[in-house]
Amino acid sequence: MNFDFSKEQQSFKEDVRAFLTRRVPPERQEVFGVEYDGQYQFGREVASELAQRRWLAVGWPEEHGGGGKGPIEQAIFNEQMGYGMVPRTGITGLGFVGPALMVFGSLEQQAQYLPPIAASEVEYxxxxxxxxxxxxxxxxxxxxxxxxxxxxxxxxxxxxxxxxxxxxxxxxxxxxxxxxxxxxxxxxxxxxxxxxxxxxxxxxxxxxxxxxxxxxxxxxxxxxxxxxENRGWYHAMTTLDFERSGLERYGRTRRAFDDFVEFCKTTGLNGRVISDSPTVKHKLAEIKAAFDVWSLLCWNVAWLQSSGAVPNAEASVAFLHGTEQRLKFAQSAMEILGPHGTLRGDSQWAPLRGTIEGIHRESMHLHGAGTSEIHRNIIAQRGLGLPR
Ligand SMILES: Cc1cc2nc3c(=O)[nH]c(=O)nc-3n(C[C@H](O)[C@H](O)[C@H](O)COP(=O)(O)OP(=O)(O)OC[C@H]3O[C@@H](n4cnc5c(N)ncnc54)[C@H](O)[C@@H]3O)c2cc1C
Structure with missing residues (x-):
């Protein structure tokens, strides 16, 4: 396993990051736990500019409106979208309707449905x-x-x-x-x-x-x-794994963590800087270790995809680890912030625009895209070959 990017991939990553930093300044970035129409519309505007550059579906073939690159470029892009806290749009279409159509759709369906997804013209x-x-x-x-x-x-x-x-x-x-x-x-x-x-x-x-x-x-x-007809179950199972690679989700959560670390380094509480506390240091160190592992697990899935494999138990390992570590991070951050942590983004006293409170609420969802128990079942059966 070699996770070094090629020169082109590295420069693509820098280009995407530079574009998103300019186009999505902090005040337009998504905040966990806050959703409103203006934010969604802004996300669509950004997505359509990204589509014009052929970045939005950079891993799709050009004839479907994509950038003609591969899963690694798509993963680089997705991670940057997450890290840039770009308001989320088009996830279902790009994440797994498109891939499903590329595998199971007729040529007419591919021609009809794929280019509008890649152009951010439709939502699924x-x-x-x-x-x-x-x-x-x-x-x-x-x-x-x-x-x-x-x-x-x-x-x-x-x-x-x-x-x-x-x-x-x-x-x-x-x-x-x-x-x-x-x-x-x-x-x-x-x-x-x-x-x-x-x-x-x-x-x-x-x-x-x-x-x-x-x-x-x-x-x-x-x-x-x-x-x-009547093969939909098998089609769906194949394409659910596309949703589970998770670099966008990782990037978004990592950004919240990195911002939180900075906040702890620069904010005083009860007469001293938050990060001076040994307990805080240890909690942050633990989260960093868990998130670094999460990143590697996601990149493993992307790498498998780039080698032509369809990740299955590996995607569940990455998803399960990420879901559970995201919740642990949110709980630790809430403990560190104390009562201030419970303030929502509309309060002027909410630390980090309420992002910790928001990620705490969001991370309590342990059911989306398969519950933790279901992912454990998949890992046990398909990853370890244990009986059902
Ligand atoms: C934020 C969010 C967004 C969602 N978005 C969508 C969406 O857009 N479209 C959509 O179709 N669905 C969506 N869902 C639904 C999601 O797919 C389901 O919540 C999920 O499949 C679990 O189903 P359930 O909630 O009915 O729980 P249940 O299946 O009833 O499970 C209840 C509990 O029993 C456990 N359990 C169930 N079966 C087993 C088993 N075999 N072994 C061990 N434990 C088991 C579960 O882990 C869970 O703890 C969303 C859910 C959430 C939370």
Whole structure:
């Protein structure tokens, strides 16, 4: 394993960092736990400028609107987007709808859907979870019944993040209720403007607004089916691993940590600088060690991708470690800050614009993209070959 960048990759990293430092100054950077429309719109503006440079999907082939480079360049870019605290947009499309289409989509679907994702012209949400279905995703109940040239969808999806900005939903539905549960599921892309789709707002503790999404006799054209009918489960499992590489998430959390260290070095509390305390020093040292490991685990996933492998247990190792260390960091930082740490970003007394309070709220989400237990199951079964 050699993590040195080539000269071109190093200069790409510096170019991206320089652009983001100029284009996203501190007052426009995202703060953990705070989401509002103006911030999202600014994120879209930045994303479309990045797309014009062919950086947004730098790892995608040029014919799909990408930069024609590989997973390492994409990972460099993603880490810089995170570290630059660029307001998050387009994650679902870039992170795994695009990769799924490149593997399973028809040529027509690739031509239709990929360039707008790479250009940041569209937003996607993900419709996997349902009111009765989370970890046991293969038990999903949303029905998609074939009717001539259309599929008719009935049921609902739960925890649909980003849905209020979404143009499309990337979803799984049951197309064969008689088949064993994994073999009766298909993957679709639904235009959110299709009649019969409605939303019930669902606020997250992180400050984001998601929804339960209802489908009431929603008619999708048969061309909305991605890949083979009843193979959706297998398509989805392959592409979920794309979401789990996690360098963007690492970069964003690392930035919060680096800022926090600086804050501890320069801020006085009870008559002395915070970082003078041996307890604080040890806590920060522990977090640094854990985050350095997290970085290596993420880069291992990127490196595997660049060698043509589809990381699986490795992606779960990186994700699990990152999720748990992010929570530990947030808890330690809250302890160090004491009561001030609980202030939200709208208070003038909130340290670091409330970012620690925000990351603490956000890191309590241990369910997004698979719970810690599910990642442990994957590591045990696929990484260690243990029985189910
Ligand atoms: C912030 C956030 C954003 C999300 N965004 C989306 C989204 O955009 N689209 C979407 O489709 N979904 C989304 N989800 C839903 C997410 O995918 C589910 O929360 C997740 O799959 C877990 O399902 P559940 O919450 O129903 O928990 P459950 O599956 O009911 O699990 C409950 C508990 O039981 C444990 N458990 C379950 N099964 C096992 C097992 N086999 N072995 C050991 N322990 C087990 C779990 O680890 C958990 O602790 C989001 C969730 C969060 C928190």
């Amino acid at each position: 949400c993900q419709g996997f979870s349902e009111p009765n279905v989370g970890s046991d995703l293969a038990s999903l109940e949303l029905r998609a019944d074939r009717d001539g040239d259309e599929y008719v969808l009935n049921g609902s999806k739960m925890f649909t993040s980003y849905v209020y900005n979404a143009d499309y939903m990337y979803l799984l539905a049951r197309t064969d209720p008689q088949a064993p549960k994994h073999r009766g599921i298909s993957m679709f892309i639904a235009d959110m403007k299709t009649p019969g789709i409605s939303l019930r707002a669902l606020p997250y503790i992180s400050g984001a607004m998601a929804a339960q999404t209802f489908f009431d006799n929603v008619r999708l054209p048969a061309t909305a089916l991605i890949g083979e």
